[in-house]
Amino acid sequence: MHNNNYSGLWLDHHRVADLKETFNLKVSGFSTDHRVIASAIRELATGLKEMAGAELTQSDSDKATRTVGIEKDLSIKPEGYAVKGTNEGLEIRALDERGVLYGAFALLRAIACGTDIAEIEESAAPSNPLRMMNHWDNMDGSIERGYSGESFFFGNDDMIIDDRTRAYARFMASIAINGIVINNVNVKGAATYLITDRFFAGVKELSEIFADYGIKLYLSLNFAAPIELGGLEGCDPLDEAVIGWWKNKIKEVYDNLPDFGGFLVKADSEGRPGPFTYGRTQADGANMLADIIKPYGGIIIWRCFVYNCTQDWRDTKTDRARAGYDYFKPQDGDYHENVILQIKNGPMDFQIREPISPLLGGLTRTNQMLEVQIAQEYTGHQIDLCYLIPLFKEVLDFHTYSGAEQDTVADYVSGRTMGNTLGGMAAVINTGNDFNWTGNDLAAANLYGFGRLAYDTTLSAEQIAREWIAQTFALDKEHEDILADMLLRSREVYEKYTCPLGIGWMVYPGTHYGPSIDGYEYSRWGTYHRADHLGLGVDRSDKGTGYARQYYGRNAEMYNDPRTCPEELLLFFHHIPYTWELKTGKTLIQHIYDSHFEGYDEAEEIAGAWDKLKDVIPADAFERVKERFELQLDNAREWRDQVNSYFYRKSGIEDEKGRTIY
């Protein structure tokens, strides 16, 4: 499946075996007419053909030497599968159609990764009920925090549906994504009209394409729609006229889009309208919509990104990090059962290092979904290499010490801890209409990896990286090792040359690429490092803002004390003197210098490693990535020199190693 306008990503189907065989398809318990089963069969046929030169035939063929069996199995969990290869052929067992489709992709993945067909054996069930992508695509074609071209869903205030749409749906299904929000959470202008006749036909067409791949379509919703579309004077969630308007509107939505998944809502944040305007709670707003959408089987996903974005930098008591927990914790249990609170991984905003949001597992009677960002807003704009799966793993594996037996974030968002069925993971996606979909070809590892991890949170970052490499580039072991190592080191390297020890925010305001140490220091965004001539960091202990106490006891104690606080988060939780001795024996200031020199040097090493792959990576992809590395090194150099110069000028403390600081 090659196309001139876009790459095939990890479904590029390199030839890895030469079977020259014909497989007979045997399906039992499922209808081959079912759109999802049909997709699974089509994928199997294409994949076997392209990767192994084998034919799949649906009519018993005399030529057939083996079979592909698809069988309903009530012992398998929803959306799970068991696949197996034998000398007789391949089999997929599943409870439902999605399970079959995911099983088909699992078989193809195993083949692409070089597993001998007869040795394939894998069974899996999703860790998370909901595995979602959030597009921040605007209807003018721009993408908020997009670094891969324009939207492939929208342009010129209209919808775009073409062969790229279907290709995208395939990619998502291959990583078991089952829900996609197509429009930006900041809903404005034409996007408000996505739930009107103006766009129903297009949204329906898109949802049908998604449905072929077992994906539900969701929309971001404008809480002020009753005003903007309905001509009402307000959008108070307790106002009968507003409720009536939504009842009619949601009925209209489902009349047009019977498979519609539900709404994602950003309310009362960064200038968006919401319940606060009317003195109502977020729960009032969410529950109102949830009650109306419930009869249709829809859900309401409510983002917890509520904070004061007009803070005075002089104010050291207000702490943006506290805001989510302070607001939502007292409402724990107030949200109706088809509401999910979508919670960012950290309490701030997708920095390269943050503590885990204390809301995750802090809420114990509320559906919750983990939100991460694979769009590299603060992590290098898909110019700099930054493989994010290790970061997501840290979040999932974090023990909340809530007292529950299953107390990690993964346990909470999956529903295991609370026994609930609505939860999961969502990613702010990193795609656009660039040829390679993700700006940097290597950033596709984050796209792939998020889906895989959301489906199976026990996978390791390395395993995911190797799967992605094998399917994308089909490298030999030696070269796969090189690329896997590049990916696995990249996040730490990015962290080293950027913001030290969890402090975050030293980015250029607005764009969030490149350094500006004081860029957010005197701003209204609650994003400060508080550096002076003696030290830096934000005191969030109970002597400071008290944020550390939002965690359960054991974690609270750990974070509250600079001697026990994990050092990679030291400056997030504490204001520390430059002369403070770290566990390595280095002073804080020396650590800043060292890590920045090392970070640049290691970025050079990674860029150099890429050159070793010149002969095994397709030339066009090689060159695209090489150009990115050149830009990354410029960026890393600026970060290194600006951070070091800033703290040298401020502290007056010399680098022990006498390197050049400006």
Added chain:
Amino acid sequence: MHNNNYSGLWLDHHRVADLKETFNLKVSGFSTDHRVIASAIRELATGLKEMAGAELTQSDSDKATRTVGIEKDLSIKPEGYAVKGTNEGLEIRALDERGVLYGAFALLRAIACGTDIAEIEESAAPSNPLRMMNHWDNMDGSIERGYSGESFFFGNDDMIIDDRTRAYARFMASIAINGIVINNVNVKGAATYLITDRFFAGVKELSEIFADYGIKLYLSLNFAAPIELGGLEGCDPLDEAVIGWWKNKIKEVYDNLPDFGGFLVKADSEGRPGPFTYGRTQADGANMLADIIKPYGGIIIWRCFVYNCTQDWRDTKTDRARAGYDYFKPQDGDYHENVILQIKNGPMDFQIREPISPLLGGLTRTNQMLEVQIAQEYTGHQIDLCYLIPLFKEVLDFHTYSGAEQDTVADYVSGRTMGNTLGGMAAVINTGNDFNWTGNDLAAANLYGFGRLAYDTTLSAEQIAREWIAQTFALDKEHEDILADMLLRSREVYEKYTCPLGIGWMVYPGTHYGPSIDGYEYSRWGTYHRADHLGLGVDRSDKGTGYARQYYGRNAEMYNDPRTCPEELLLFFHHIPYTWELKTGKTLIQHIYDSHFEGYDEAEEIAGAWDKLKDVIPADAFERVKERFELQLDNAREWRDQVNSYFYRKSGIEDEKGRTIY
């Protein structure tokens, strides 16, 4: 002359006398049909009627009790006038039509300022041959560095000509402006086509309106026009094909616009094309155009804003301040006689305090024009009150100590020193299509003041302020004193709460409004303060970049030594420890703290003074300005607190007075 869309500025013609008389017009030596004389008569008639209730009649009227005489006088200098009022009437003597028009406005000004008609007596001749306004208006209607709405010349890539155009020309004539460049020096897109059939009709219509008021129309030119319009491969000024193209083009321009003044050119700067691309000098480029335009009486005004705008902040040897002199001084004498070099007042870019450009008077064999900026790019965006005439006076009065008898900047740019006839002053204008033309009503004082000062560089800032107040608001002495004092203090107050001691550039990047102390510190623009924990400032002495030596001996000595350097420029020329003792006995750091606290307090005083004028200023103007003052106080507070906090955090030195620093 009232209109709902725009104010009448200083030509609002308050009723100040009650003559109820009729004046007979007597004109000798001029034709009343001449467009400029006709304008002068119209202005006199309107002004006498509106300010004094008097009639002006052109036919001998029996009712007439007095006369207005207009008389040619060969003893008067070009564009000069002598006006006089007696019991018999008013008279204007002049050599030329512009002189008559300026004389008419002088009479009306005197009346508006409350001079008894019988006591009017004034003669004047222009200090500067050229007195120009430079619009940075783009054809899409935006204005580069515009803070007063959109362009009234352009919109939607087309020209706008309406009654506002004529009103604008009147205002300009009333302050003796004789040349206007209507389009942005960064010529792109549609603006390149201003010298083609697409816009000739519109430009001609505009130039005719200007001509009625004695104003020549000029255009900014795209040096790459031979490529963009002519389809040539290059724009090398020594290429015969390029020269031939310009010959045809300039003939075409004058065929369509016989009164056209000439071109303003920004070349090889900030991404604009120019002679450097072809290894040619700026003189090669300017002279090529000048030779072609000379037969038509046109001139070429060449901006000296050439510097390396991709500097590495780590590089402490390259100095943007040096760039103009380094480049243009060796070319002194190379420019043909109808070329003028237009030189910004300082070596950087319109900061609130800079030394005088060493090119002014440093060039001794080259026509030169002083460029100032009344658009408040770095001086408060016409939100903050900043009366700029005192700054311009400092520039004009600056002794270069070149050895010439007449050695001030005013002497050089006027042509007095070198005996040349092409020179003068140009201002980047602060107008837009806001009702009040200048965003802040009080910013009109800069618009008015620039014209008055360019015509008569001996006027004091206070005299100009009082003239403007009298004509605009017609206040009694007590209230005029209040407003004049506000204006006259405003620049120093703005300086106090913003960048200390000449260092400049601590503005928010891009917008240039509000503080960002490090905003330009790690940039590519050559704009650094070099603050560390011990001190700040840029060493431009001969131990540093050597910029101080670009001045003539006495000034060079003065600037080169921190003990003799004027303290308001200390940090421009020297890197100074925070503990350095200033002439006041204060340390540098204490000065920074004190001046910022004072600056805010004084801004509050000025804002408070405005409230005292509530009953004597028209309500709409009062409210507009009051809103600006509220914004100014927010801005001043941010500047105060950010600058103080920045330097406190960096130096660790406490404020002696123990005030709140964050």
